Amino acid sequence: MNKSELVAAVAEKAGIASKDADAAVGAVFETIQATLANGNxxxxxxxxxxxxxxxxxxxxxxxxxxxxxxxxxxxxxxxxxxxxxxxxxxxx
Known part of the structure; x- marks a missing residue:
C-alpha cells in the first residue's frame, strides 16, 4: 500500500473527503517526523x-x-x- 492508497482507505473508513484524509495522513507523518527529529x-x-x-x-x-x-x-x-x-x- 502506498500513500495514495492509504489516503483512499482512510477517507473511506472515516467517511470523509479524500482531500481531508490526505491532510490528516500528511499531518500524522509530519508530526512523527518532527518528533523523531527532536530525538523523542x-x-x-x-x-x-x-x-x-x-x-x-x-x-x-x-x-x-x-x-x-x-x-x-x-x-x-x-x-x-x-x-x-x-x-x-x-x-x-
Missing part, C-alpha cells in the same frame, strides 16, 4: 513505537573493490511493533 519517541499503545537509534561510526568494505571505507555515525529511525499489531498480523 512516538508511542501508539497497541500499535507500536517509533524511535531514534544511534549507530556508531564503523568500518565497512566496498564489495566490488574490497577497499575499506569509513561509515559515519548517524541516527536512524526505528519502529517496534506493539502487542496489538503483532497479534493482528499473526491472527490471519
Amino acid at each position: 519517541d512516538v508511542r501508539l499503545i497497541g500499535f507500536g513505537t517509533f524511535g531514534v537509534s544511534h549507530r556508531a561510526a564503523s568500518k565497512g568494505r566496498n564489495p566490488s573493490t574490497g577497499v575499506e571505507v569509513d561509515v559515519a555515525a548517524r541516527n536512524v529511525a526505528k519502529f517496534t511493533a506493539g502487542k496489538g499489531l503483532k497479534d493482528a498480523v499473526n491472527s490471519k
